[in-house]
Amino acid sequence: MTECKRPEPFRKPRPIWGAMLLCLSAMATSVSAEDGALQAEHSLLSGLGAVKTASFDQAVSQAQTLAKDMPEYKLAQLVKAELYAIRAGKADWIQQQRQRNQREAESLLSEAKVRWQQQENDGVNQDATWDALLAQYVLKTSDEPYLVIVDSEAHRLFLYRKNENGYQEVVNYYVSLGEKGTGKQVRGDLKTPIGIYKIEKELPDSKLPELYGVAALTLNYPNSWDKQKGRTGSGIWLHGTPRNTFSRAPLASRGCVVLNNPAMESLVFKYRLLPSTPVIIAQNIQRNFIERNDEDKQQVLSQINQWLRSQNDYRVDWGHVSVYAYPGEEGVYYVSFPIDEGRKLVEQYWQRQNEGRWQLVFETEQESKNAPSVSQNLALSGNP
CATH class of the missing domain: 2.40.440.10 (L,D-transpeptidase catalytic domain-like)
Structure with missing residues:
Protein backbone atom coordinates (compact mmCIF):
# COMPACT_ATOMS: atom_id res chain seq x y z
CA MET A 1 0.00 0.00 0.00
CA THR A 2 1.39 3.39 -0.91
CA GLU A 3 1.63 6.40 1.37
CA CYS A 4 -0.98 8.31 -0.68
CA LYS A 5 -4.54 9.08 0.34
CA ARG A 6 -7.61 10.98 -0.74
CA PRO A 7 -7.40 14.76 -0.98
CA GLU A 8 -7.48 16.86 2.18
CA PRO A 9 -8.06 20.47 1.05
CA PHE A 10 -6.90 23.51 2.95
CA ARG A 11 -9.33 24.85 5.52
CA LYS A 12 -8.73 28.61 5.83
CA PRO A 13 -11.37 30.41 3.68
CA ARG A 14 -10.29 33.05 1.18
CA PRO A 15 -11.87 34.71 -1.90
CA ILE A 16 -11.49 32.60 -5.03
CA TRP A 17 -12.57 34.29 -8.23
CA GLY A 18 -9.62 36.69 -8.60
CA ALA A 19 -7.14 33.96 -7.77
CA MET A 20 -8.65 31.69 -10.40
CA LEU A 21 -8.23 34.34 -13.03
CA LEU A 22 -4.58 34.64 -12.08
CA CYS A 23 -4.25 30.87 -12.03
CA LEU A 24 -5.64 30.44 -15.50
CA SER A 25 -3.52 33.23 -16.88
CA ALA A 26 -0.54 31.35 -15.53
CA MET A 27 -1.60 28.17 -17.31
CA ALA A 28 -1.03 29.79 -20.68
CA THR A 29 2.71 29.48 -20.16
CA SER A 30 2.43 25.72 -19.64
CA VAL A 31 0.24 24.67 -22.55
CA SER A 32 1.69 22.75 -25.44
CA ALA A 33 -0.47 22.32 -28.54
CA GLU A 34 0.67 18.69 -28.84
CA ASP A 35 0.07 17.79 -25.20
CA GLY A 36 -3.48 16.58 -24.54
CA ALA A 37 -2.87 16.57 -20.78
CA LEU A 38 -3.13 20.35 -20.69
CA GLN A 39 -5.94 20.99 -23.14
CA ALA A 40 -8.59 21.26 -20.42
CA GLU A 41 -6.66 24.05 -18.73
CA HIS A 42 -6.19 25.73 -22.07
CA SER A 43 -9.95 25.68 -22.71
CA LEU A 44 -10.69 27.11 -19.31
CA LEU A 45 -8.08 29.81 -19.82
CA SER A 46 -9.69 30.79 -23.10
CA GLY A 47 -13.05 31.15 -21.39
CA LEU A 48 -11.74 33.41 -18.65
CA GLY A 49 -9.71 35.32 -21.21
CA ALA A 50 -13.04 36.16 -22.80
CA VAL A 51 -14.20 37.55 -19.44
CA LYS A 52 -11.17 39.81 -19.28
CA THR A 53 -11.91 41.13 -22.77
CA ALA A 54 -15.58 41.72 -21.86
CA SER A 55 -16.78 38.88 -24.13
CA PHE A 56 -18.93 37.52 -21.33
CA ASP A 57 -21.32 35.48 -23.47
CA GLN A 58 -18.39 33.76 -25.11
CA ALA A 59 -16.91 32.96 -21.69
CA VAL A 60 -20.17 31.44 -20.50
CA SER A 61 -20.47 29.36 -23.66
CA GLN A 62 -16.93 28.00 -23.32
CA ALA A 63 -17.44 27.25 -19.64
CA GLN A 64 -20.64 25.37 -20.44
CA THR A 65 -18.90 23.26 -23.06
CA LEU A 66 -15.93 22.40 -20.88
CA ALA A 67 -18.07 21.60 -17.84
CA LYS A 68 -20.24 19.31 -19.97
CA ASP A 69 -17.29 17.58 -21.60
CA MET A 70 -15.37 17.15 -18.33
CA PRO A 71 -17.79 16.75 -15.41
CA GLU A 72 -14.88 15.59 -13.20
CA TYR A 73 -13.07 18.92 -13.66
CA LYS A 74 -14.34 20.64 -10.53
CA LEU A 75 -12.59 23.91 -11.25
CA ALA A 76 -14.44 24.12 -14.56
CA GLN A 77 -17.72 23.41 -12.77
CA LEU A 78 -17.06 26.18 -10.29
CA VAL A 79 -16.19 28.67 -13.04
CA LYS A 80 -19.40 27.85 -14.88
CA ALA A 81 -21.52 28.23 -11.74
CA GLU A 82 -19.94 31.54 -10.79
CA LEU A 83 -20.24 32.92 -14.30
CA TYR A 84 -23.94 32.06 -14.21
CA ALA A 85 -24.26 33.83 -10.87
CA ILE A 86 -22.41 36.91 -12.09
CA ARG A 87 -24.62 37.11 -15.15
CA ALA A 88 -27.70 36.88 -12.87
CA GLY A 89 -26.35 39.52 -10.50
CA LYS A 90 -26.23 37.11 -7.55
CA ALA A 91 -22.90 37.90 -5.91
CA ASP A 92 -24.34 36.94 -2.52
CA TRP A 93 -24.99 33.44 -3.80
CA ILE A 94 -21.31 33.08 -4.74
CA GLN A 95 -20.20 34.00 -1.21
CA GLN A 96 -22.75 31.68 0.33
CA GLN A 97 -21.60 28.75 -1.79
CA ARG A 98 -17.96 29.40 -0.97
CA GLN A 99 -18.73 29.32 2.72
CA ARG A 100 -20.98 26.28 2.42
CA ASN A 101 -18.32 24.34 0.46
CA GLN A 102 -15.34 25.86 2.20
CA ARG A 103 -12.97 22.90 2.03
CA GLU A 104 -13.47 22.20 -1.65
CA ALA A 105 -13.32 25.89 -2.57
CA GLU A 106 -10.11 26.32 -0.60
CA SER A 107 -8.65 23.33 -2.39
CA LEU A 108 -9.24 25.02 -5.76
CA LEU A 109 -7.79 28.28 -4.49
CA SER A 110 -4.62 26.61 -3.28
CA GLU A 111 -4.02 25.12 -6.72
CA ALA A 112 -4.71 28.50 -8.33
CA LYS A 113 -2.19 30.16 -6.03
CA VAL A 114 0.51 27.61 -6.81
CA ARG A 115 0.02 27.97 -10.55
CA TRP A 116 0.18 31.75 -10.35
CA GLN A 117 3.37 31.69 -8.31
CA GLN A 118 4.92 29.34 -10.86
CA GLN A 119 4.12 31.79 -13.66
CA GLU A 120 5.64 34.70 -11.72
CA ASN A 121 8.78 32.73 -10.89
CA ASP A 122 9.32 31.66 -14.48
CA GLY A 123 9.04 35.21 -15.77
CA VAL A 124 9.27 35.80 -19.49
CA ASN A 125 12.07 33.37 -20.33
CA GLN A 283 13.07 21.88 -2.83
CA ASN A 284 14.10 25.53 -2.75
CA ILE A 285 15.20 25.51 -6.38
CA GLN A 286 17.08 28.70 -7.22
CA ARG A 287 15.07 30.45 -9.90
CA ASN A 288 17.79 32.87 -10.89
CA PHE A 289 20.48 30.22 -10.81
CA ILE A 290 23.99 31.51 -11.49
CA GLU A 291 26.81 29.17 -12.38
CA ARG A 292 28.68 30.21 -9.24
CA ASN A 293 29.22 26.53 -8.39
CA ASP A 294 31.01 25.74 -11.63
CA GLU A 295 34.39 25.54 -9.89
CA ASP A 296 33.08 23.09 -7.31
CA LYS A 297 31.43 21.03 -10.03
CA GLN A 298 34.61 20.79 -12.06
CA GLN A 299 36.60 19.85 -8.98
CA VAL A 300 34.27 17.07 -7.92
CA LEU A 301 34.03 15.71 -11.48
CA SER A 302 37.83 15.72 -11.78
CA GLN A 303 38.31 13.98 -8.45
CA ILE A 304 35.69 11.32 -9.17
CA ASN A 305 37.25 10.67 -12.58
CA GLN A 306 40.73 10.35 -11.08
CA TRP A 307 39.49 8.07 -8.31
CA LEU A 308 37.79 5.73 -10.79
CA ARG A 309 40.90 5.51 -12.97
CA SER A 310 43.00 4.60 -9.93
CA GLN A 311 40.74 1.77 -8.76
CA ASN A 312 41.76 -1.70 -9.82
CA ASP A 313 38.41 -3.08 -8.66
CA TYR A 314 36.45 -1.02 -11.20
CA ARG A 315 36.96 -0.77 -14.92
CA VAL A 316 34.52 2.00 -15.71
CA ASP A 317 33.86 3.86 -18.93
CA TRP A 318 33.60 7.52 -17.89
CA GLY A 319 30.86 7.94 -20.46
CA HIS A 320 28.68 5.58 -18.42
CA VAL A 321 29.04 7.56 -15.19
CA SER A 322 26.25 9.85 -13.95
CA VAL A 323 26.87 12.62 -11.39
CA TYR A 324 24.13 14.67 -9.72
CA ALA A 325 24.06 17.25 -6.95
CA TYR A 326 21.98 15.69 -4.19
CA PRO A 327 19.00 17.92 -3.28
CA GLY A 328 18.49 18.79 0.36
CA GLU A 329 22.05 17.75 1.29
CA GLU A 330 24.64 20.52 1.32
CA GLY A 331 27.80 19.58 -0.55
CA VAL A 332 26.66 16.01 -1.40
CA TYR A 333 26.96 14.52 -4.89
CA TYR A 334 25.41 11.26 -6.11
CA VAL A 335 27.43 9.09 -8.52
CA SER A 336 26.30 5.92 -10.29
CA PHE A 337 27.83 3.59 -12.87
CA PRO A 338 27.35 -0.02 -14.08
CA ILE A 339 29.81 -2.84 -13.47
CA ASP A 340 30.00 -6.55 -14.32
CA GLU A 341 28.72 -5.91 -17.84
CA GLY A 342 25.70 -4.05 -16.53
CA ARG A 343 24.60 -6.74 -14.09
CA LYS A 344 25.27 -4.46 -11.12
CA LEU A 345 25.02 -0.75 -10.39
CA VAL A 346 27.42 1.06 -8.08
CA GLU A 347 26.03 4.09 -6.22
CA GLN A 348 28.36 6.48 -4.45
CA TYR A 349 27.89 9.58 -2.33
CA TRP A 350 30.64 12.16 -2.27
CA GLN A 351 30.70 15.01 0.23
CA ARG A 352 32.72 18.17 0.59
CA GLN A 353 34.80 18.18 3.76
CA ASN A 354 35.71 21.18 5.93
CA GLU A 355 39.11 21.54 4.32
CA GLY A 356 37.46 21.88 0.90
CA ARG A 357 38.37 18.48 -0.53
CA TRP A 358 35.85 15.91 -1.73
CA GLN A 359 35.51 12.54 -0.01
CA LEU A 360 33.68 9.36 -0.89
CA VAL A 361 31.57 8.79 2.23
CA PHE A 362 29.22 5.98 1.25
CA GLU A 363 28.99 3.33 -1.45
CA THR A 364 26.58 0.54 -2.32
CA GLU A 365 26.40 -2.11 -5.04
CA GLN A 366 23.01 -3.20 -6.30
CA GLU A 367 21.83 -5.96 -8.53
CA SER A 368 20.06 -5.00 -11.73
CA LYS A 369 16.70 -5.14 -9.89
CA ASN A 370 17.88 -2.55 -7.36
CA ALA A 371 18.39 -5.10 -4.59
CA PRO A 372 21.28 -3.92 -2.35
CA SER A 373 24.02 -6.48 -2.02
CA VAL A 374 27.03 -4.76 -0.46
CA SER A 375 27.18 -1.54 1.56
CA GLN A 376 29.95 0.07 3.51
CA ASN A 377 30.42 3.38 5.27
CA LEU A 378 33.67 4.61 3.77
CA ALA A 379 33.80 7.72 5.94
CA LEU A 380 34.11 5.54 9.04
CA SER A 381 36.75 3.30 7.48
CA GLY A 382 38.89 6.29 6.59
CA ASN A 383 39.04 5.63 2.87
CA PRO A 384 39.34 8.75 0.65
Whole structure:
Protein backbone atom coordinates (compact mmCIF):
# COMPACT_ATOMS: atom_id res chain seq x y z
CA MET A 1 0.00 0.00 0.00
CA THR A 2 1.39 3.39 -0.91
CA GLU A 3 1.63 6.40 1.37
CA CYS A 4 -0.98 8.31 -0.68
CA LYS A 5 -4.54 9.08 0.34
CA ARG A 6 -7.61 10.98 -0.74
CA PRO A 7 -7.40 14.76 -0.98
CA GLU A 8 -7.48 16.86 2.18
CA PRO A 9 -8.06 20.47 1.05
CA PHE A 10 -6.90 23.51 2.95
CA ARG A 11 -9.33 24.85 5.52
CA LYS A 12 -8.73 28.61 5.83
CA PRO A 13 -11.37 30.41 3.68
CA ARG A 14 -10.29 33.05 1.18
CA PRO A 15 -11.87 34.71 -1.90
CA ILE A 16 -11.49 32.60 -5.03
CA TRP A 17 -12.57 34.29 -8.23
CA GLY A 18 -9.62 36.69 -8.60
CA ALA A 19 -7.14 33.96 -7.77
CA MET A 20 -8.65 31.69 -10.40
CA LEU A 21 -8.23 34.34 -13.03
CA LEU A 22 -4.58 34.64 -12.08
CA CYS A 23 -4.25 30.87 -12.03
CA LEU A 24 -5.64 30.44 -15.50
CA SER A 25 -3.52 33.23 -16.88
CA ALA A 26 -0.54 31.35 -15.53
CA MET A 27 -1.60 28.17 -17.31
CA ALA A 28 -1.03 29.79 -20.68
CA THR A 29 2.71 29.48 -20.16
CA SER A 30 2.43 25.72 -19.64
CA VAL A 31 0.24 24.67 -22.55
CA SER A 32 1.69 22.75 -25.44
CA ALA A 33 -0.47 22.32 -28.54
CA GLU A 34 0.67 18.69 -28.84
CA ASP A 35 0.07 17.79 -25.20
CA GLY A 36 -3.48 16.58 -24.54
CA ALA A 37 -2.87 16.57 -20.78
CA LEU A 38 -3.13 20.35 -20.69
CA GLN A 39 -5.94 20.99 -23.14
CA ALA A 40 -8.59 21.26 -20.42
CA GLU A 41 -6.66 24.05 -18.73
CA HIS A 42 -6.19 25.73 -22.07
CA SER A 43 -9.95 25.68 -22.71
CA LEU A 44 -10.69 27.11 -19.31
CA LEU A 45 -8.08 29.81 -19.82
CA SER A 46 -9.69 30.79 -23.10
CA GLY A 47 -13.05 31.15 -21.39
CA LEU A 48 -11.74 33.41 -18.65
CA GLY A 49 -9.71 35.32 -21.21
CA ALA A 50 -13.04 36.16 -22.80
CA VAL A 51 -14.20 37.55 -19.44
CA LYS A 52 -11.17 39.81 -19.28
CA THR A 53 -11.91 41.13 -22.77
CA ALA A 54 -15.58 41.72 -21.86
CA SER A 55 -16.78 38.88 -24.13
CA PHE A 56 -18.93 37.52 -21.33
CA ASP A 57 -21.32 35.48 -23.47
CA GLN A 58 -18.39 33.76 -25.11
CA ALA A 59 -16.91 32.96 -21.69
CA VAL A 60 -20.17 31.44 -20.50
CA SER A 61 -20.47 29.36 -23.66
CA GLN A 62 -16.93 28.00 -23.32
CA ALA A 63 -17.44 27.25 -19.64
CA GLN A 64 -20.64 25.37 -20.44
CA THR A 65 -18.90 23.26 -23.06
CA LEU A 66 -15.93 22.40 -20.88
CA ALA A 67 -18.07 21.60 -17.84
CA LYS A 68 -20.24 19.31 -19.97
CA ASP A 69 -17.29 17.58 -21.60
CA MET A 70 -15.37 17.15 -18.33
CA PRO A 71 -17.79 16.75 -15.41
CA GLU A 72 -14.88 15.59 -13.20
CA TYR A 73 -13.07 18.92 -13.66
CA LYS A 74 -14.34 20.64 -10.53
CA LEU A 75 -12.59 23.91 -11.25
CA ALA A 76 -14.44 24.12 -14.56
CA GLN A 77 -17.72 23.41 -12.77
CA LEU A 78 -17.06 26.18 -10.29
CA VAL A 79 -16.19 28.67 -13.04
CA LYS A 80 -19.40 27.85 -14.88
CA ALA A 81 -21.52 28.23 -11.74
CA GLU A 82 -19.94 31.54 -10.79
CA LEU A 83 -20.24 32.92 -14.30
CA TYR A 84 -23.94 32.06 -14.21
CA ALA A 85 -24.26 33.83 -10.87
CA ILE A 86 -22.41 36.91 -12.09
CA ARG A 87 -24.62 37.11 -15.15
CA ALA A 88 -27.70 36.88 -12.87
CA GLY A 89 -26.35 39.52 -10.50
CA LYS A 90 -26.23 37.11 -7.55
CA ALA A 91 -22.90 37.90 -5.91
CA ASP A 92 -24.34 36.94 -2.52
CA TRP A 93 -24.99 33.44 -3.80
CA ILE A 94 -21.31 33.08 -4.74
CA GLN A 95 -20.20 34.00 -1.21
CA GLN A 96 -22.75 31.68 0.33
CA GLN A 97 -21.60 28.75 -1.79
CA ARG A 98 -17.96 29.40 -0.97
CA GLN A 99 -18.73 29.32 2.72
CA ARG A 100 -20.98 26.28 2.42
CA ASN A 101 -18.32 24.34 0.46
CA GLN A 102 -15.34 25.86 2.20
CA ARG A 103 -12.97 22.90 2.03
CA GLU A 104 -13.47 22.20 -1.65
CA ALA A 105 -13.32 25.89 -2.57
CA GLU A 106 -10.11 26.32 -0.60
CA SER A 107 -8.65 23.33 -2.39
CA LEU A 108 -9.24 25.02 -5.76
CA LEU A 109 -7.79 28.28 -4.49
CA SER A 110 -4.62 26.61 -3.28
CA GLU A 111 -4.02 25.12 -6.72
CA ALA A 112 -4.71 28.50 -8.33
CA LYS A 113 -2.19 30.16 -6.03
CA VAL A 114 0.51 27.61 -6.81
CA ARG A 115 0.02 27.97 -10.55
CA TRP A 116 0.18 31.75 -10.35
CA GLN A 117 3.37 31.69 -8.31
CA GLN A 118 4.92 29.34 -10.86
CA GLN A 119 4.12 31.79 -13.66
CA GLU A 120 5.64 34.70 -11.72
CA ASN A 121 8.78 32.73 -10.89
CA ASP A 122 9.32 31.66 -14.48
CA GLY A 123 9.04 35.21 -15.77
CA VAL A 124 9.27 35.80 -19.49
CA ASN A 125 12.07 33.37 -20.33
CA GLN A 126 11.06 29.83 -19.45
CA ASP A 127 13.89 28.34 -21.47
CA ALA A 128 16.38 30.00 -19.13
CA THR A 129 14.45 28.68 -16.13
CA TRP A 130 14.46 25.12 -17.45
CA ASP A 131 18.16 25.26 -18.31
CA ALA A 132 18.98 26.59 -14.84
CA LEU A 133 16.88 23.89 -13.21
CA LEU A 134 18.77 21.21 -15.10
CA ALA A 135 22.18 22.78 -14.48
CA GLN A 136 21.54 23.08 -10.76
CA TYR A 137 21.40 19.32 -10.25
CA VAL A 138 22.85 17.52 -13.27
CA LEU A 139 26.64 17.52 -13.70
CA LYS A 140 26.87 14.66 -16.19
CA THR A 141 24.74 11.73 -17.23
CA SER A 142 25.17 8.33 -18.79
CA ASP A 143 22.69 7.05 -21.36
CA GLU A 144 19.40 7.84 -19.63
CA PRO A 145 16.91 8.82 -22.37
CA TYR A 146 14.84 10.88 -19.89
CA LEU A 147 15.33 12.75 -16.64
CA VAL A 148 12.56 13.86 -14.28
CA ILE A 149 12.91 16.80 -11.89
CA VAL A 150 10.12 17.60 -9.43
CA ASP A 151 10.17 21.18 -8.19
CA SER A 152 8.36 20.75 -4.89
CA GLU A 153 8.08 24.48 -4.24
CA ALA A 154 6.40 25.17 -7.59
CA HIS A 155 4.50 21.83 -7.60
CA ARG A 156 5.71 21.07 -11.13
CA LEU A 157 7.17 17.93 -12.67
CA PHE A 158 9.65 18.69 -15.47
CA LEU A 159 10.49 16.00 -18.02
CA TYR A 160 13.79 16.27 -19.93
CA ARG A 161 14.70 14.24 -23.00
CA LYS A 162 18.22 13.47 -24.18
CA ASN A 163 19.30 14.79 -27.57
CA GLU A 164 22.55 15.46 -29.38
CA ASN A 165 23.13 18.61 -27.30
CA GLY A 166 22.39 17.14 -23.90
CA TYR A 167 18.92 17.32 -22.35
CA GLN A 168 15.98 19.49 -23.32
CA GLU A 169 12.75 20.11 -21.41
CA VAL A 170 9.84 18.59 -23.32
CA VAL A 171 6.87 19.05 -20.96
CA ASN A 172 5.96 20.00 -17.40
CA TYR A 173 2.93 19.18 -15.28
CA TYR A 174 1.29 20.39 -12.09
CA VAL A 175 1.67 17.87 -9.23
CA SER A 176 0.27 17.36 -5.77
CA LEU A 177 2.63 16.35 -2.94
CA GLY A 178 2.47 15.14 0.65
CA GLU A 179 -0.08 16.66 2.99
CA LYS A 180 2.67 17.82 5.37
CA GLY A 181 5.01 19.01 2.64
CA THR A 182 8.46 17.61 1.86
CA GLY A 183 11.46 16.18 3.71
CA LYS A 184 10.20 12.70 4.56
CA GLN A 185 11.93 11.11 7.55
CA VAL A 186 9.67 8.39 8.97
CA ARG A 187 6.82 6.17 7.88
CA GLY A 188 3.47 7.92 8.10
CA ASP A 189 4.76 11.50 8.41
CA LEU A 190 2.68 12.47 5.31
CA LYS A 191 5.70 14.04 3.61
CA THR A 192 7.22 13.62 0.16
CA PRO A 193 10.91 12.67 0.22
CA ILE A 194 13.64 14.94 -1.10
CA GLY A 195 16.38 13.15 -2.98
CA ILE A 196 17.40 11.25 -6.11
CA TYR A 197 15.34 8.19 -6.93
CA LYS A 198 14.87 5.71 -9.74
CA ILE A 199 11.70 4.40 -11.31
CA GLU A 200 11.43 0.73 -10.38
CA LYS A 201 8.37 -0.49 -12.26
CA GLU A 202 5.09 0.48 -13.88
CA LEU A 203 1.78 -0.53 -12.33
CA PRO A 204 -1.02 -0.60 -14.93
CA ASP A 205 -4.59 0.52 -14.43
CA SER A 206 -5.82 -3.08 -14.17
CA LYS A 207 -3.71 -3.68 -11.04
CA LEU A 208 -4.52 -0.42 -9.24
CA PRO A 209 -7.33 0.68 -6.94
CA GLU A 210 -9.33 3.58 -8.36
CA LEU A 211 -7.59 6.01 -5.98
CA TYR A 212 -4.36 5.81 -8.00
CA GLY A 213 -5.83 6.58 -11.40
CA VAL A 214 -4.75 5.19 -14.75
CA ALA A 215 -1.19 4.16 -13.90
CA ALA A 216 1.62 4.40 -11.37
CA LEU A 217 5.40 4.44 -11.49
CA THR A 218 6.99 3.20 -8.28
CA LEU A 219 10.14 4.82 -6.86
CA ASN A 220 12.95 3.24 -4.85
CA TYR A 221 12.33 5.20 -1.65
CA PRO A 222 14.06 4.71 0.70
CA ASN A 223 17.20 4.75 -1.42
CA SER A 224 20.63 3.80 -0.09
CA TRP A 225 21.29 7.31 1.25
CA ASP A 226 17.91 7.42 3.00
CA LYS A 227 18.63 4.09 4.68
CA GLN A 228 22.05 5.32 5.76
CA LYS A 229 20.30 8.32 7.34
CA GLY A 230 17.76 6.12 9.10
CA ARG A 231 14.75 7.27 7.06
CA THR A 232 11.81 4.90 6.96
CA GLY A 233 8.62 4.39 4.98
CA SER A 234 7.82 2.96 1.57
CA GLY A 235 5.34 3.08 -1.28
CA ILE A 236 6.30 6.44 -2.77
CA TRP A 237 4.91 6.54 -6.32
CA LEU A 238 4.16 8.79 -9.23
CA HIS A 239 0.49 8.14 -9.95
CA GLY A 240 -2.80 9.52 -11.26
CA THR A 241 -6.09 10.52 -9.66
CA PRO A 242 -9.50 8.89 -9.30
CA ARG A 243 -11.57 9.33 -12.44
CA ASN A 244 -14.03 11.60 -10.66
CA THR A 245 -11.21 14.02 -9.80
CA PHE A 246 -9.30 15.90 -12.49
CA SER A 247 -6.68 17.37 -10.16
CA ARG A 248 -5.90 17.53 -6.44
CA ALA A 249 -4.81 20.26 -4.02
CA PRO A 250 -1.06 21.02 -3.85
CA LEU A 251 -0.69 19.19 -0.52
CA ALA A 252 -3.05 16.23 -0.55
CA SER A 253 -1.19 12.90 -0.64
CA ARG A 254 0.50 10.75 1.97
CA GLY A 255 3.86 11.35 0.31
CA CYS A 256 3.41 10.41 -3.35
CA VAL A 257 3.79 12.71 -6.36
CA VAL A 258 0.31 12.87 -7.93
CA LEU A 259 -0.49 13.99 -11.48
CA ASN A 260 -3.82 14.19 -13.26
CA ASN A 261 -4.65 11.16 -15.38
CA PRO A 262 -3.91 12.69 -18.81
CA ALA A 263 -0.45 13.72 -17.57
CA MET A 264 0.16 10.27 -16.11
CA GLU A 265 -0.89 8.66 -19.37
CA SER A 266 1.61 10.84 -21.22
CA LEU A 267 4.48 9.77 -18.97
CA VAL A 268 3.63 6.08 -19.35
CA PHE A 269 2.34 5.75 -22.92
CA LYS A 270 3.73 8.71 -24.84
CA TYR A 271 7.17 9.08 -23.27
CA ARG A 272 7.39 5.49 -22.01
CA LEU A 273 9.57 6.16 -18.99
CA LEU A 274 11.64 3.08 -18.30
CA PRO A 275 12.80 1.51 -15.04
CA SER A 276 15.97 3.23 -13.76
CA THR A 277 14.85 6.65 -15.08
CA PRO A 278 16.23 9.19 -12.54
CA VAL A 279 13.63 11.20 -10.61
CA ILE A 280 15.09 14.17 -8.73
CA ILE A 281 12.71 15.57 -6.11
CA ALA A 282 14.05 18.94 -5.00
CA GLN A 283 13.07 21.88 -2.83
CA ASN A 284 14.10 25.53 -2.75
CA ILE A 285 15.20 25.51 -6.38
CA GLN A 286 17.08 28.70 -7.22
CA ARG A 287 15.07 30.45 -9.90
CA ASN A 288 17.79 32.87 -10.89
CA PHE A 289 20.48 30.22 -10.81
CA ILE A 290 23.99 31.51 -11.49
CA GLU A 291 26.81 29.17 -12.38
CA ARG A 292 28.68 30.21 -9.24
CA ASN A 293 29.22 26.53 -8.39
CA ASP A 294 31.01 25.74 -11.63
CA GLU A 295 34.39 25.54 -9.89
CA ASP A 296 33.08 23.09 -7.31
CA LYS A 297 31.43 21.03 -10.03
CA GLN A 298 34.61 20.79 -12.06
CA GLN A 299 36.60 19.85 -8.98
CA VAL A 300 34.27 17.07 -7.92
CA LEU A 301 34.03 15.71 -11.48
CA SER A 302 37.83 15.72 -11.78
CA GLN A 303 38.31 13.98 -8.45
CA ILE A 304 35.69 11.32 -9.17
CA ASN A 305 37.25 10.67 -12.58
CA GLN A 306 40.73 10.35 -11.08
CA TRP A 307 39.49 8.07 -8.31
CA LEU A 308 37.79 5.73 -10.79
CA ARG A 309 40.90 5.51 -12.97
CA SER A 310 43.00 4.60 -9.93
CA GLN A 311 40.74 1.77 -8.76
CA ASN A 312 41.76 -1.70 -9.82
CA ASP A 313 38.41 -3.08 -8.66
CA TYR A 314 36.45 -1.02 -11.20
CA ARG A 315 36.96 -0.77 -14.92
CA VAL A 316 34.52 2.00 -15.71
CA ASP A 317 33.86 3.86 -18.93
CA TRP A 318 33.60 7.52 -17.89
CA GLY A 319 30.86 7.94 -20.46
CA HIS A 320 28.68 5.58 -18.42
CA VAL A 321 29.04 7.56 -15.19
CA SER A 322 26.25 9.85 -13.95
CA VAL A 323 26.87 12.62 -11.39
CA TYR A 324 24.13 14.67 -9.72
CA ALA A 325 24.06 17.25 -6.95
CA TYR A 326 21.98 15.69 -4.19
CA PRO A 327 19.00 17.92 -3.28
CA GLY A 328 18.49 18.79 0.36
CA GLU A 329 22.05 17.75 1.29
CA GLU A 330 24.64 20.52 1.32
CA GLY A 331 27.80 19.58 -0.55
CA VAL A 332 26.66 16.01 -1.40
CA TYR A 333 26.96 14.52 -4.89
CA TYR A 334 25.41 11.26 -6.11
CA VAL A 335 27.43 9.09 -8.52
CA SER A 336 26.30 5.92 -10.29
CA PHE A 337 27.83 3.59 -12.87
CA PRO A 338 27.35 -0.02 -14.08
CA ILE A 339 29.81 -2.84 -13.47
CA ASP A 340 30.00 -6.55 -14.32
CA GLU A 341 28.72 -5.91 -17.84
CA GLY A 342 25.70 -4.05 -16.53
CA ARG A 343 24.60 -6.74 -14.09
CA LYS A 344 25.27 -4.46 -11.12
CA LEU A 345 25.02 -0.75 -10.39
CA VAL A 346 27.42 1.06 -8.08
CA GLU A 347 26.03 4.09 -6.22
CA GLN A 348 28.36 6.48 -4.45
CA TYR A 349 27.89 9.58 -2.33
CA TRP A 350 30.64 12.16 -2.27
CA GLN A 351 30.70 15.01 0.23
CA ARG A 352 32.72 18.17 0.59
CA GLN A 353 34.80 18.18 3.76
CA ASN A 354 35.71 21.18 5.93
CA GLU A 355 39.11 21.54 4.32
CA GLY A 356 37.46 21.88 0.90
CA ARG A 357 38.37 18.48 -0.53
CA TRP A 358 35.85 15.91 -1.73
CA GLN A 359 35.51 12.54 -0.01
CA LEU A 360 33.68 9.36 -0.89
CA VAL A 361 31.57 8.79 2.23
CA PHE A 362 29.22 5.98 1.25
CA GLU A 363 28.99 3.33 -1.45
CA THR A 364 26.58 0.54 -2.32
CA GLU A 365 26.40 -2.11 -5.04
CA GLN A 366 23.01 -3.20 -6.30
CA GLU A 367 21.83 -5.96 -8.53
CA SER A 368 20.06 -5.00 -11.73
CA LYS A 369 16.70 -5.14 -9.89
CA ASN A 370 17.88 -2.55 -7.36
CA ALA A 371 18.39 -5.10 -4.59
CA PRO A 372 21.28 -3.92 -2.35
CA SER A 373 24.02 -6.48 -2.02
CA VAL A 374 27.03 -4.76 -0.46
CA SER A 375 27.18 -1.54 1.56
CA GLN A 376 29.95 0.07 3.51
CA ASN A 377 30.42 3.38 5.27
CA LEU A 378 33.67 4.61 3.77
CA ALA A 379 33.80 7.72 5.94
CA LEU A 380 34.11 5.54 9.04
CA SER A 381 36.75 3.30 7.48
CA GLY A 382 38.89 6.29 6.59
CA ASN A 383 39.04 5.63 2.87
CA PRO A 384 39.34 8.75 0.65
